Amino acid sequence: MAGKEYRTITDVKGPLVFLDKTEPVAFGEIVELRLNDGTMKNGQVLDTSDDLVVVQVFEGTAGVDRTTGVKFLGDVFKLPVSKDLVGRILDGAGRPRDGGPEIVAESNADIIGAAINPYARQSPHDFIQTGISAIDCCTTLVRGQKLPIFSASGLPHNDIALQIARQAKLTASEEQFIVVFCAMGITAEEYNFFRSDLERTGALENAVLFVNLADDPAVERLITPRLALTAAEYLAFEQDYHVLVIYTDVTNYCDALRQIGAAREEVPGRRGYPGYMYTDLAMLYERAGLVKGKKGSITQFPILTMPGDDITHPIPDLSGYITEGQIVISRELHGSGIYPPINVLPSLSRLMGGTIGAKTTREDHKSVSDQMYAAYAQGRELRGLVAIVGEDALNERDKQLLSFSGLFEDKFLRQDRYEDRSIDETLDLCWDLMQTIDTKYLVRLDQQWIDKYHPKDKKD
Numbered sequence: 001m002a003g004k005e006y007r008t009i010t011d012v013k014g015p016l017v018f019l020d021k022t023e024p025v026a027f028g029e030i031v032e033l034r035l036n037d038g039t040m041k042n043g044q045v046l047d048t049s050d051d052l053v054v055v056q057v058f059e060g061t062a063g064v065d066r067t068t069g070v071k072f073l074g075d076v077f078k079l080p081v082s083k084d085l086v087g088r089i090l091d092g093a094g095r096p097r098d099g100g101p102e103i104v105a106e107s108n109a110d111i112i113g114a115a116i117n118p119y120a121r122q123s124p125h126d127f128i129q130t131g132i133s134a135i136d137c138c139t140t141l142v143r144g145q146k147l148p149i150f151s152a153s154g155l156p157h158n159d160i161a162l163q164i165a166r167q168a169k170l171t172a173s174e175e176q177f178i179v180v181f182c183a184m185g186i187t188a189e190e191y192n193f194f195r196s197d198l199e200r201t202g203a204l205e206n207a208v209l210f211v212n213l214a215d216d217p218a219v220e221r222l223i224t225p226r227l228a229l230t231a232a233e234y235l236a237f238e239q240d241y242h243v244l245v246i247y248t249d250v251t252n253y254c255d256a257l258r259q260i261g262a263a264r265e266e267v268p269g270r271r272g273y274p275g276y277m278y279t280d281l282a283m284l285y286e287r288a289g290l291v292k293g294k295k296g297s298i299t300q301f302p303i304l305t306m307p308g309d310d311i312t313h314p315i316p317d318l319s320g321y322i323t324e325g326q327i328v329i330s331r332e333l334h335g336s337g338i339y340p341p342i343n344v345l346p347s348l349s350r351l352m353g354g355t356i357g358a359k360t361t362r363e364d365h366k367s368v369s370d371q372m373y374a375a376y377a378q379g380r381e382l383r384g385l386v387a388i389v390g391e392d393a394l395n396e397r398d399k400q401l402l403s404f405s406g407l408f409e410d411k412f413l414r415q416d417r418y419e420d421r422s423i424d425e426t427l428d429l430c431w432d433l434m435q436t437i438d439t440k441y442l443v444r445l446d447q448q449w450i451d452k453y454h455p456k457d458k459k460d
Helices: 133-138 157-167 188-200 218-237 250-263 277-285 314-322 331-335 365-389 396-413 423-434 447-453
Strands: 009-013 016-020 029-034 040-048 052-057 069-076 078-081 089-091 107-110 127-129 149-151 177-186 207-213 242-248 289-291 297-305 325-329 342-349
Touching (some): 052 218, 078 218, 133 342, 133 396, 133 423, 157 177, 157 188, 157 242, 157 297, 177 188, 177 218, 177 250, 207 218, 218 242, 218 250, 250 297, 277 314, 314 325, 331 342, 342 365, 365 396
Parallel strands (some): 177 207
Antiparallel strands (some): 009 016, 016 052, 078 107, 325 342
16 A cells, blocks of 8 residues: 555645545555655645545645655654654754754654553652742642743743753752753744753753754644654653653644644634644643653643733633643733743642642741742732822831832842752742741741741841
């Protein structure tokens, strides 16, 4: 079957080729196209019915016509996997982009993959220290979690992702993370920024990069994250590594989905995105986690830029349903010169509650986090009030909370791009900042932690 070549193309639309069906073919099957000038292109079966086959062509359909030869290869798209992947830069179709040799495969893995069986899943409970106070204290990252960064154009989400890639560590063990970096539709400038930073800091030695640039075919963008996740699954569940998967930018991936949907003349859903986008994203996100009996793990950090800074846009909205929280980047904090501009108020880690505490972080973590969050939220509200009535109208408690909100942003949130704070340093910093509030107003703190951790010379 794989040897037959057909010339049954009836139509070409964007990156899609439509053929009259000539033999039974499977969804996801690899296709080879031979143009009249001998050029070879690769594709994949996107849809198959009784009388029609739709093929997406990875290199674009320029030069494809009714006389183009089409050969079905009888197999699905596979990625050659081995330990040699670590330290390599590959393109969005899994070919070397760094000028190095082809990957010598220990095996070939189907890139479609599957979500981890819920019965085989193990509950995530190991604390990952990122060295960024706003994350470690308020939106704690857990090994095996999927925690997206909700950002917007022009904000430093890439810097934050790189900082996490450099600094992430398990405090309970000495094992290092392997970073699988999946770039979809990024500019050449962004690619050079990622590559040079990873090379300069030595992080590239423990990383695998899959890079689909903005001028690469949009169709290729759809398989790039699947290649990255297939590599991650091999390294995690076959080689026992802890893998941190960072995607940037999920919005570019969803735009490619919309583009392909339009070429297939599908009925659009919200804002023109296909109705199955929720399922498609879930197929990616649900490949994160821990598997019973396996030492390795996959933790996901998807980065998505919210179009128009709109958190209700379908992409962040659907991602929020599937993932276990979000880290929200604030344009207001960024405009104030604060890095990292993480707004802890709408940020959330749903796995945080069952992870933090004496065995993983510190016994006072939950109490301190609740108090810092509450004091900052109240201080932020008071800023609006002060703009109307003036600061003189505030009572003593409100003045202290207003002052604290400024200290929270300037001392707690603000840190250097290469500053790696331990969880103890972060929590000690919280206690130092809470000295500025009378202990009678620290109603979220347990008295036993005030007695143990509050700086003695500042106590009432």
